[in-house]
Amino acid sequence: MRLYQIAALVAPAQAALRFGCSTLSIQRLDPLVEPGKLPSAHVHQIVGGNAFNATMDKDPSLAATCTTCTFTEDFSNYWTAAMFFKHENGSYKRVPIMQNTALPNGINGGMTIYYTQQDFNTNGNKKITAFPKGFRMTVGSPTTNTVDAAKKHIGLRFVCLQDKGTRFPELPDFPPKACKGGIMTVHQVLRPRFKLLVVSSSFPSCWNGKDADSPNHQDHMYNTQPEAFSPAGPCPASHPVRMPQVAYETLWDTAQFANMWPKDGSNPFFLSYNDNKGYGTHADYLFGWKDDSLQKAMDSSCMFQACENGKPLKSQAVAAMNKCAVKSAVNENIDGWLSALPGM
Known part of the structure; x- marks a missing residue:
């Protein structure tokens, strides 16, 4: 009998984690899709453990010395494509x-x-x-180029916030026009013409029970959820092991571009691989929790902040999260007004 089959006989718990990770780095690296390539094809924003590099050929839970995430035992890495605003004059600026x-x-x-x-x-x-250990996966693909194909990526959606609590409607592509209302910042609400975009990335949670990865980083997993954060259906026989449902929320602050919306009404936002539709939004995950810390959390009954301070996970203050970083392995400018998207 396999270990996961034995574990399935243990009584289940109700735990759920929700936590923040500050930015670790923003650069052209992608150790899953383009391992060892310096630079990779497009810019990503990365959070998590500071062992992040172009190859990720070592266990990050052993190689990392700090993490940008709330839980100090989480040296995993989480990354998504960066977003840029395109001015009518043809120049770009990172959002x-x-x-x-x-x-x-x-x-x-x-x-x-x-x-x-x-x-x-x-x-x-x-x-x-x-x-x-060694587990990794991706969701979505930058080569997705139609809205029908984007709709099939259930866990990848855009939301244009109207207030602090807005999470619907969820869209498979960029909003078709400027959003009304305020923009949510860390400390206050401002009121430009359009506001914050939330990109939601949700991964499959049924595992085949044997492979920590697959050639396309997706086939070892299977999705049974109709949409993100909704009850999942039973795992199929091909992927029988229920794992945590991993999801990211990325909030893009569009306030500084409020008065620059193109006069023709066209969408001015581009994901870093030159996608102004949003069809190809994608996300990458590389597991790096220390020892059995994540399993302890999943076996507990804690919810969100109640899982911190050793109950059962060790946590850290925001200052320590923000202090952790890695140097860029790519010598290029990704800030300020650029004549082209980096790598394009």
């Missing part, structure tokens, strides 16, 4: 990243990370198995 208001103030950009078991209230009475 800054903001923290979620559900998190402590002062987090430097980054993302909100979720590990849920079925939804925010239950694990569906299933044993949840933590990811094994």
Whole structure:
């Protein structure tokens, strides 16, 4: 009997994690899709452990010395494509990243990370198995080029916030026009013409029970959720092991571009691989939790902030999160007004 089959006999718990990770680096590296390539094809924003590099050929839980995430035992890396604004004069500027208001103030950009078991209230009475060492996966693809194909990536959506609590409607592509209302910042609400974009990235949670990766970084996993943060259906026989549902939320602060919306009404935002539709939004995950810390969390009954301060996970203050960083391995300018997207 395999270990995961034995684990399934243990009584399930109800834990769910939601935590912030400040920005670790913003650069052209992609150790999953383009391992060893310096630079990779397009710019990513990365959070998590400071062992992040072009190859990721070592266990990050052993190689990292700090993490930008709330939990100090989490040296995983999480990354997504960066976003740029295109001016009518043809120049580009990177859109800054903001923290979620559900998190402590002062987090430097980054993302909100979720590990849920079925939804925010239950694990569906299933044993949840933590990811094994060396595990990695992706969701979505930058080569997706139609809205119909984008709709099939259930866990990848855009939301144009109208107020602090807005999470719907969820769109498979960029909003077709400027959003009305205010923009949520760390400390206050401003009121430009359009506001913050939330990009939601949700990964499959059914594992085949044997492979820590697959050639396309996706086939070892299977999705049974109709949409992000919703109850998942049973895992199929081909992928029988229920793992945590990993999701990211990235908040893009569009305030500084409020008076620059193109006169013809066209969308001015581009993901870093030259996509102004949003069809190819994607995300990457590389597991790096220390020892059995994630399994302890999944076996507990804690929810969100109640999982911090050793109950059961060790946590750190925002200042320590923001202090952790890695130097860029690529010598290029990605800030200010640029004549072209980096790498394009």
